Amino acid sequence: MYLGAREESEIYRLLKDSEVEVFPLNLRGRLDVEGAKELARFLELNMIDVVNAQSSLDGYAAIYARRLWRARAKVVLTRRTMPSSSGGPVQGLFYALGSDRIVAVSRAVKRGLVARGVPPWSIVVIHNGIPLDRFEGVSQGDVERLRARLGIGEEKVIGVVSRRKRQEELIEALKFLPKDVRVLFLGIGEDVKLSKLARKLGVDDRIAYLGWQEDVRPYYSVMSVSVLPSTTEGLSQTILESMLCGVPVVATRAGGNPEVIEDGRNGFLYDPGDSRTLARRIEVLLEDEDTRRRIIQEAKRTVVKRFDIERTIDETERLYYTLTYRRRARSST
Numbered sequence: 182m183y184l185g186a187r188e189e190s191e192i193y194r195l196l197k198d199s200e201v202e203v204f205p206l207n208l209r210g211r212l213d214v215e216g217a218k219e220l221a222r223f224l225e226l227n228m229i230d231v232v233n234a235q236s237s238l239d240g241y242a243a244i245y246a247r248r249l250w251r252a253r254a255k256v257v258l259t260r261r262t263m264p265s266s267s268g269g270p271v272q273g274l275f276y277a278l279g280s281d282r283i284v285a286v287s288r289a290v291k292r293g294l295v296a297r298g299v300p301p302w303s304i305v306v307i308h309n310g311i312p313l314d315r316f317e318g319v320s321q322g323d324v325e326r327l328r329a330r331l332g333i334g335e336e337k338v339i340g341v342v343s344r345r346k347r348q349e350e351l352i353e354a355l356k357f358l359p360k361d362v363r364v365l366f367l368g369i370g371e372d373v374k375l376s377k378l379a380r381k382l383g384v385d386d387r388i389a390y391l392g393w394q395e396d397v398r399p400y401y402s403v404m405s406v407s408v409l410p411s412t413t414e415g416l417s418q419t420i421l422e423s424m425l426c427g428v429p430v431v432a433t434r435a436g437g438n439p440e441v442i443e444d445g446r447n448g449f450l451y452d453p454g455d456s457r458t459l460a461r462r463i464e465v466l467l468e469d470e471d472t473r474r475r476i477i478q479e480a481k482r483t484v485v486k487r488f489d490i491e492r493t494i495d496e497t498e499r500l501y502y503t504l505t506y507r508r509r510a511r512s513s514t
Contacts, residue, residue: 183227185220185239208242217245221252230505233257233284233497244279255504256280261309263413263436264293273298281504284497287416287437305500308440310493311421313485316398324402331389333363333403337467340404340428342367342397342419347410347433348375353456355384358463364388367400401426406466412453414438421488424448424480429473431462441488447479 185206186193197203204223208216220242224232232254234240246252258280276283276299283304285291291304328334339355339362341348348366352375355364364387366375371390379385394400401407407423407430414436421441423430430448432438442448449462466473 183223183229185223206239206242208238211238211241213242214245214249217242218250221246221250224252224254229254231255231257231501233259233501235259235261240276240280244275248279255282255501257282257284257500257504259284259286260290260294260415261286262415263290264297270298273300277303282500284500287440289437289440290415307493307496307500308488309416309418309421310488310490311418311425311484312490313425316401316422316426319398319402323399327399328403331365331403335361337362337405338365338403339363339406339408339463340365340367340400340423341408341410342400342422343409343411344368345372347412347453348372349378350410350454350456350459351408352379352382352384352388354460354463355379355387356382357457357460359467360387362387362463362467365400365404366390367394367397368392397422398426401428404428406431406463408459408463409433409438410453410459411435411438416440420448421484425484427477427481429466429476429480431459431466441483443483447476447483449476 182201184192184196184201184203186203187207188205193203193205206216206220224246232243232246234243234256240258243256243258247254247256256279258276260283273294280303283294283299285294285304285306286309288306291306294304295301339351341351341364348369351364355362366388369390370392376385379388401423407419407428409417409419409430409432411433412435414433416437417432420430420432420438424447430442432442432448432450433453434450435453439450442450444450449466451458451462466476
């Protein structure tokens with residue numbers, strides 16, 4: 182297995198001394214045909230059967246390597262987020278005709294791709310997965326030290342583990358919740374717009390902006406509820422992590438969220454912008470212990486049964502095998 186990445190990227194730094202062979206892939210833009218030529222040379226030199234591009238920039242390079250420089254590797258494009266570019270049908274056909282298959286991480290992403298001109302036959306849905314042992318080994322000592330550092334005692338804690346999305350909705354919901362409820366925003370630093378809204382509503386002293394955290398595991402252990410206030414979502418790792426950790430989730434009815442959460446059974450959904458319903462869902466999870474316990478149990482069962490990373494790996498390997506088997510079958514006739 183090989184991994185191509187920018188030399189300044191975090192993944193390159195983390196894996197360059199691992200068992201995975203990492204090579205520099207320093208692309209300069211979508212029209213970097215020379216970079217694609219270098220990629221094609223690498224693919225041929227190492228007799229690589231499949232190249233799986235994880236971003237649009239990598240996807241262009243892989244397609245150019247295949248179509249312009251005649252690399253023989255099959256090209257798979259993985260789309261993890263809802264399509265937002267303005268390429269329309271032309272870009273959709275470019276992806277479909279330039280690649281051998283497009284992987285969408287949810288049915289919602291597939292629908293978005295089809296709406297932008299990608300033919301349905303070129304897309305296969307393979308849901309994201311999560312390692313079931315990822316959150317083992319969190320010590321109670323680490324959790325207690327985190328509580329002390331954040332000044333958390335008996336308060337109920339609502340966490341949002343996400344880059345900037347619609348955190349405003351949780352701030353608006355906070356005014357309907359008891360005063361002993363606190364909010365932790367992980368993934369963003371203090372935001373002028375959010376801070377102004379919180380001061381206006383008189384809840385600014387109940388919110389902490391914690392920025393990016395390398396290890397989020399202890400934070401899940403202090404959360405009472407996890408909220409994902411997004412308007413667009415491929416398939417959220419935060420939702421899967423929260424469910425696996427026993428933190429009940431309230432998420433928007435957007436993107437791939439309903440493919441994970443069945444409203445009222447293993448979590449709660451609300452319509453984007455409806456902060457009052459968000460507050461009511463949070464309140465149920467904080468006050469109704471029977472409902473809370475049932476949802477936590479069903480959530481864990483959902484992740485173990487449907488979103489184990491091993492299942493994602495098996496389905497991806499099956500796709501690779503199907504593509505390369507067809508090529509070998511044709512070459513042998």
